[in-house]
Amino acid sequence: MNTKYKFSTSILALILLISSFTAQATTKSDPDPEKDKILIYVLKNILTRGHFVEKDINDNFSEHVFKSFIDGLDPNKRYFTQKDLKEFSKYKYEIDNQLLADDVSFYNLVYSHFSDKIKNAKSYYGALLAQPFDFKKKETIDIDFDKAKFAENENELINYWRKQLKLNTLSRVQEELKQQEEKVKKDKNFKNKSFRVLEKEARAEVLKNMDELYLRIEELEHEDWFSTFLNSVVGAFDPHTTYMAPRIKERFDQDMSGKLEGIGARLQKKGIYTHVFELVSGGPAWKQGELEAGDIILQVAQGDKEPLDIVGMRLDDAIKFIKGKKGTEVRLTVKKKLDGSTKIISIIRDVVQLEETFVKSSTVEKNGKKYGIIDLPRFYIDFQDKSYRDSAKDMEKEIERLKNEGVTGLIIDLRNNGGGSLKTAIEIAGLFIDKGPIVQVKYRGENPMVKNDIDPKIQWDGSVVVLVNELSASASEIFAAAMQDYRRAIIIGGNQTYGKGTVQNVLPINQFYPKYEKDLGYLKMTIQKFYRINGGSTQIEGVYSDIAIPSKYSYMKFGEKDLEGALIWDKVPQAKYLQTNSYINFSDVIYKSKERIAADPKFKLINEYAKWLKENQDDTSYSLNYKSFSKESETQEKEAKKFKTVFDYKSDLTFASPNYELPLLKKDTILADKRVAWHKNLSKDMYVSEALNVLSELKLKTPSEIVKN
Structure with missing residues (x-):
């Protein structure tokens, strides 16, 4: 839910305050330490002054960020051990002080360990999937990872991996056995594969899926991981307050407006290749008629410029080169699905409506x-x-x-x-009544304002x-x-x-720190609660x-009632309506x-x-x-x-x-x-x-x- 932001005196003062901030020098280990520190500095000030909930950055806050960030990186308990947590815990009640000092030491420590663990993961699952599992052994796995403890040591961690991979393999074997039974019913000459063969094929399929997963993980950049940390910080205020990196904001705008500028094709990554998954009905590619679902895009050229090879490129980056302003030309070198031939397809970009x-x-x-x-x-x-x-x-x-x-x-x-948009919700409600109040909205510490249909x-x-x-x-x-x-x-x-x-309102962070040239992204921040015209909130109750x-x-x-940190239900005086x-x-x-x-x-x-x-x-x-x-x-x-x-x-x-x-x-x-x-x-x-x-x-x-x- 978004609405225009109301700039109070405190927010205007905040802009002036942040404009005077100078980033401190940091270590070389961080790809962009200045940007990280600026983001921490700006976000904490926006949130403490502008968020609907007044919240102190204290030890409780610190504990929330500690748990949220570690869980965000390792929700399935695949990477960290109790030994790691013990090392991290020295910062458990210090993160608040670090944030106040624009210090990212906690993030750097956890991320450093996490990077090493990601590198180790391939050797873990590769070795485990190289040998048959013992399905005669009596053991269980509980997949409620929220309740599971982190492994005591490396050996127990590998055992966690083993059980998860074993469950994946067992599920596939079971499914294949069912399909074989169905095939035998239809065709008496069908030859069943042995359990041993099915188990081997299942492990190979799980290995392939894991390799594809870690290929995507390796494509993630520092910005992606730091965004996870920032969301642990801003999410401590409420579940709907989030940090959006620049490319995430692009997707948000696309979802909100239902349009984008480009060729009108949905793409997906398969291995190292970018595949056309679907054409958007009525879009430029659909109208041009040569690009088809299943085609593989090998190169992208802007107009008559030299083509760029996108094989092996992360999907987000490939999309950046394929998308573009209305009226511009993009030339795609494509491997056709039907006959495997290579073809250059020229498409003039346009506004694409997502029907x-x-x-x-x-x-x-x-x-x-x-x-x-x-x-x-x-x-x-x-x-x-x-x-x-x-x-x-x-x-x-x-x-x-x-x-x-x-x-x-x-x-x-x-x-x-x-x-989506609060404005359109009010206007649509107004299509069914004469005129009058539709909803009440309230900023922190202020009286509720009645939003009316005036038509x-x-x-x-x-x-x-x-x-x-x-x-x-x-x-x-x-x-x-x-x-x-x-x-x-x-x-x-x-x-x-x-x-x-x-x-929530979406705020461009650069407006609070205008002298910084790089795009700092956006903060989607909870600024108001809304209430029915009968006075009751829809928060929690719906x-x-x-x-x-x-x-x-x-x-x-x-629903909202099951989200950790959700704001409480309350009520305000009833609006005047008939x-x-x-x-x-x-x-x-x-x-x-x-x-x-x-x-x-x-x-x-x-x-x-x-x-x-x-x-x-x-x-x-x-x-x-x-x-x-x-x-x-x-x-x-x-x-x-x-x-x-x-x-x-x-x-x-x-x-x-x-x-x-x-x-x-x-x-x-x-x-x-x-x-x-x-x-x-x-x-x-x-x-x-x-x-x-x-x-x-x-x-x-x-x-x-x-x-x-």
Whole structure:
């Protein structure tokens, strides 16, 4: 959740203070010691003065950073031993003092040890995977690494490695044996491989995966590891405050705006090669027509300049050379997937719209009436280009198009929508009410401010159902809460939404230290909490659905309440607002839906499935003895069979694209295929079906009835 930053007197003073800082000399072991120290200096000052929570940098803070950084580098207990921790522990309660002195000694010590451990790792897993594992031995592994202790010594550490690699191998062997059984059923002449052969092949596959993993690890630079340390520091304030290195900020902007400038191809690294994974529908590469999924990019040239060999280059760096400004030419030397030939492909870069980011809609008929379902994946906006499309503009346009098609009710699907722009959330809520407060926001130590929809225009005055789940967060919760508080819509879905009731702003760190020429990156910092217009925070609590439907997440550890260091729930005075009271039968519809859900065997099965998933989540221990492992697997498979059809559902509803989209689908076959798949999924979505039941039953009051109430 992002909003404009309010520069208080203390922040302005901070800019002046930091501008006078001079970095101290540091050791040669650090690739850029001056930059590291400046980052520490600037970040601690921004956070202590501007973060929503006033927090002392003291011994408790130090202890948090100590644990967070070590866990961040070694979450699976593969590298450090108790001996290492003992050496690190001399700084356990000194990190706060080091940070105050702009000293990175703790980081340098831990990172130095970590670098050595990474080099040793290849010899560990290589030697362990060179020999067959003993699957007759009775032993277990617990993969809840949060609870596991660090190894006492090097021998115990190697044993940790052995168990993890053994589990990976055993899982693969088990899977191959199952596949062999299926093949024998289909083909009696199929020749089974022996356990010994399968075990050898499984170890080879695990080795290949480990080599690829460490190839990617070796590509990481000092900036990546130091970012892990910085995030341990800033994360001590709250889980949503993060440091973003420059290239991470690029990805953040891309996610927020749904656009980038480049060729419109998704790339992935396989070994030393950069492969084309997918073309973005409507993008420059898709329009040019020669580049295909599966092609390997060998060289990249800017216009008529000499080509650069990108074989062996880290993916992030390769992407930098392939991306570029709109209107510029890039020439790719490509090895074609189909025939292995080498070809030079010229593409003119352009703005690429990431279609899956944007609003899309479908229509459906039920009981002789037409309804619309609008999918909003996130509350997107381009902060740099205000004229570019955003979620509020697109929602207004989409509603107008659906009105023209005669829909009588709307479902707004916010499932899995993790949030985005506060501004667009307020504007979208305003499309459904006359005018009035939408949300309250509060800075540290200040009174809450009411954020209003000031536009009296109502874009949609018909029936509304909002579909949510446990992954609906932040801006999604603002919108859902406003619709619930105004009684403008029925909220249906998971028991409660995610529970992220904080607002972050992204600050360019260089603005606080303008004399430094290199890009220092960005701080995404929690500056506000937001509150419903009824006064309660959505922090931790989220939004409780008017109609709760069982889901696979129902009993899982999930959401803000399960995050370490999450800010607390609280409340502020209620804002002045009047409920719309749009419906004659609001409570009756909710009651009937709850009755349907309670009696529906499909939802009962989902509830049982959710409990089973929770049990499996809690059971983190596995046998490494083949017979015991097989028995455990068979038991689990037997239990899983009860839930094989848990989400099997087919309605008699037919979903279709709105009329305006039909000409686009004729031109764009990729987009057309995506819409066919989406409509098919909607027809098999029992949550959408129940939302349509609710929507079809809602009865609007006449204007005179609303006035009387």
